Amino acid sequence: MVNVKEIEGKDFNIKRSAEEDRILSFKDHVCIGCGLCEATCPVEAIALDEVAPIERKYTETYFSGHEKIAQNYALFKNDNEVKAKLCIDESKCVLCGMCSGVCPAGALDLTIGGVSIKENEAYPTLIASAEIDEDKCLFCKKCEAACPRASITIDRTLPNRADLVTGEIEVCEDDCIYCGACAELCPAEAIVVDKTTGEESIVIDKEKCVYCLVCKKACPVNAIKAVCRSCSYGEYDLDPAKAAITGNAIIDKETCIKCGWCEGVCPADAATVKQAFKGTLEIDEEKCGTCGACIDVCPCNVLSFPKSSGPGDRGTHLVKEEDYCIHCGACAKACPNGALTVTRTDIDYTPTSSKSWIAAFEALKN
Amino acid sequence: MPKHIVSGLKYLESVELRKRGLSQKEISSQIGVDRSTISHYLNGRNISMDSIELAKTILELSPKDFILITKVLFGDYKEIRQIVTIFNMNHYDPQINDGCIGCGLCVDLCEMKAINLDSLKAKINPRYCCGCLMCVENCPTKSIEILEVKNG
Numbered sequence: 001m002v003n004v005k006e007i008e009g010k011d012f013n014i015k016r017s018a019e020e021d022r023i024l025s026f027k028d029h030v031c032i033g034c035g036l037c038e039a040t041c042p043v044e045a046i047a048l049d050e051v052a053p054i055e056r057k058y059t060e061t062y063f064s065g066h067e068k069i070a071q072n073y074a075l076f077k078n079d080n081e082v083k084a085k086l087c088i089d090e091s092k093c094v095l096c097g098m099c100s101g102v103c104p105a106g107a108l109d110l111t112i113g114g115v116s117i118k119e120n121e122a123y124p125t126l127i128a129s130a131e132i133d134e135d136k137c138l139f140c141k142k143c144e145a146a147c148p149r150a151s152i153t154i155d156r157t158l159p160n161r162a163d164l165v166t167g168e169i170e171v172c173e174d175d176c177i178y179c180g181a182c183a184e185l186c187p188a189e190a191i192v193v194d195k196t197t198g199e200e201s202i203v204i205d206k207e208k209c210v211y212c213l214v215c216k217k218a219c220p221v222n223a224i225k226a227v228c229r230s231c232s233y234g235e236y237d238l239d240p241a242k243a244a245i246t247g248n249a250i251i252d253k254e255t256c257i258k259c260g261w262c263e264g265v266c267p268a269d270a271a272t273v274k275q276a277f278k279g280t281l282e283i284d285e286e287k288c289g290t291c292g293a294c295i296d297v298c299p300c301n302v303l304s305f306p307k308s309s310g311p312g313d314r315g316t317h318l319v320k321e322e323d324y325c326i327h328c329g330a331c332a333k334a335c336p337n338g339a340l341t342v343t344r345t346d347i348d349y350t351p352t353s354s355k356s357w358i359a360a361f362e363a364l365k366n
Numbered sequence: 367m368p369k370h371i372v373s374g375l376k377y378l379e380s381v382e383l384r385k386r387g388l389s390q391k392e393i394s395s396q397i398g399v400d401r402s403t404i405s406h407y408l409n410g411r412n413i414s415m416d417s418i419e420l421a422k423t424i425l426e427l428s429p430k431d432f433i434l435i436t437k438v439l440f441g442d443y444k445e446i447r448q449i450v451t452i453f454n455m456n457h458y459d460p461q462i463n464d465g466c467i468g469c470g471l472c473v474d475l476c477e478m479k480a481i482n483l484d485s486l487k488a489k490i491n492p493r494y495c496c497g498c499l500m501c502v503e504n505c506p507t508k509s510i511e512i513l514e515v516k517n518g
Contacts, residue, residue: 001474001504018474042467043506094506096469112470122468122486354486355464356507 003090010084014093020113022095028084030255031107032299034328037086037099040360045092046099048333049085097123098360104128104276104328105257105299124352124361128258128276128326132249136270139247143262143271148301148324151256156247160207163242167211167228171202175223178202182215182224191215259300259324277364278346279327283318287339290318294331294340300324303331372439373413374421379452380407397448425453430498433477443479450478450496457515458497460490465509472501472510 006013010028015021035048086107088099097110097117101124110117117123132143132152139156169190178200183191190208194201216224249270251262262271281302295303295318302325303318318339329342344365352358376399383393390408394401407413424435432453436446460480468486480494481501488510490501495512502510 001471016471016474018470022470094467094469094471096467096506098467122483352486354466354468356467356509357486360467 003093003095005088005090012084012088014088014090014095016095022097022110022112024088024093024095024097024100024108024110026084026086026088027107027254028086030105031085032105032257032328032330033085033297033333034104034299034330035333036102036104036328036364037108040098040102040363042096042098042356042360043092043094045089045094047087047089049087098357101125101357102360102364104326106254121350122352122354124349124354124357126276127348127350128274130251130256130258130260130262130271130273132251132262132266133270133272134247134249136268137247137249137266138268138270139245139249140267142265142267143249146261146265147256148259148261148299149252149255149257151252151254152262153250153252154247155250156245158245159243161210162207163239165209165211166230167226168206169204169209169211169213169215170225170227171204172223172225173202175221176202177221177223179220181218181220185214185218187212187214257299257326257328259302259326261301261324264323274348275326276348277327277344278348279325279342279344281320281322281325281327281331282341282343283320284339284341285317287337288318288335289337289339291336293334293336294318297330297334299328299330300326368439370414370417371420371424374417374419375424375436375439375449376403377407377413377418378421378425379449380404382452384408398445428498429454429456429496430500433496433498433500437477443477446477447479447494451494454496456497458492458495459513459515460492460495461511461513462488462490463509463511465507466505467507467509469506471504471506475500475504 001016001018004015004017006015012026014024033048038046038048095110097112100108100110100117103109104126112120118125137154139154141154141156144152144154178193178195180193180195182202183193188208188210190205190210192203192205211226211228213226216226258273258275260273260275263273290305292305295305302321304321305317306319325342327342327344329344332338332340332342347361347364349361376397379397380393380399383396384390388396390401390404393399394404399407424432427435433446433450436449440446440449466487468483468488470483470488472488472490473481473483476490477498477500478494478496480491480496481488482491483489488501490510490512497512497514499512502508502512
């Protein structure tokens with residue numbers, strides 16, 4: 001009964017083949033480096049890398065004050081194959097799936113006979129979700145910009161500009177002197193004037209015209225006539241169906257960590273997020289060395305230096321947006337000074353009859 | 367050579383089942399050997415004494431060694447179950463404590479296929495437990511205990 005480890009880049013699978021294959025898969029780009037798996041593993045087969053910054057490009061600047069972390073970074077940098085955040089000793093792993101059960105990001109997943117334990121009722125699963133109600137969504141893309149994991153895609157279709165314009169411009173070519181003033185001034189570049197002697201012409205692109213009337217006001221010979229479609233003929237109205245913004249709001253379930261930023265910024269209450277952990281995040285300002293390690297690892301963009309103008313400019317103190325903290329503890333693990341304390345007071349998970357699994361989930365509280 | 371050992375064991379199985387009053391026909395269907403061979407076995411023909419001696423020695427091995435050697439000889443778990451249940455006079459009372467994490471390692475290791483997972487906990491069918499203790503030795507959380515039931 002020997003486990004086989006298949007490594008592909010920074011991802012890997014550990015497989016035990018029997019009547020039903022058990023496969024534990026790890027995806028490095030999904031891993032948030034919180035280390036809950038390491039703490040939970042009943043056979044101590046998991047080792048989290050000492051520092052697992054998500055944005056390693058900032059590491060050098062932020063971490064320069066800390067010898068230990070700088071050394072670690074040097075290892076990353078000199079290693080052609082950058083190490084994965086997690087290492088699992090396949091000879092120790094028994095493929096029980098506890099790491100997969102407690103992983104708040106879903107970076108680890110155990111499948112038995114091809115079915116994830118998240119689909120298996122016998123196994124407890126963290127209850128967390130993020131959804132966007134497309135009926136309410138205004139497709140404003142604020143969540144897309146706020147999502148710290150770039151997990152949201154808002155794919156929207158705007159109405160045709162011509163459908164929103166209430167009038168039309170017409171030119172009386174008998175009067176027009178083809179001076180081109182209207183074309184130069186038109187903000188929508190809807191007018192093209194050809195001044196070629198003998199072949200003069202003026203064309204107005206009705207798809208582009210926004211009926212602002214700048215051309216009419218500028219015309220020195222009053223050759224432009226404006227026709228309002230909503231009043232003169234009394235029959236034109238905007239078709240609400242044509243004026244509507246439509247689209248899709250898509251959350252990438254693989255990388256979404258249910259932090260709640262989308263819900264926080266949504267102006268239409270279309271996003272709903274449920275976190276699995278409740279707790280607190282405390283910053284000890286006395287101990288904080290403003291190195292920024294926590295900012296690098298925080299998967300939820302909860303921590304920041306308010307006065308920082310970017311990497312290198314460290315600001316003076318750390319601030320938090322605790323509403324969006326998932327209490328994973330990655331920051332506390334990365335902090336070289338022990339300045340951060342994450343406490344989980346409540347954990348929401350589906351019921352199980354297994355006492356050892358209940359104990360493992362309850363142990364996440366501290 | 368393995369074939370000779372197998373026939374030695376089959377011989378001993380036939381003799382044992384005959385002692386229990388089974389007919390040649392019943393023995394034939396139980397151990398999967400044709401009736402004429404059973405008849406030869408029971409009349410002491412066409413079987414070398416060396417094979418019988420070797421088979422007897424195998425029967426005296428510890429349950430773990432016995433099951434490992436039968437696995438090599440028979441391969442199929444139904445045959446392994448057959449021979450173990452015929453010769454293993456001991457009974458076992460397997461117990462799983464709450465430390466069980468449901469990793470299923472014991473399920474995959476058990477040559478008797480006596481173990482399954484029930485709601486994230488191992489469950490051992492005492493009828494098929496051969497007392498080899500491989501599950502106990504390999505359980506990562508030391509959650510299995512196999513007690514021997516004294517006869518009488």
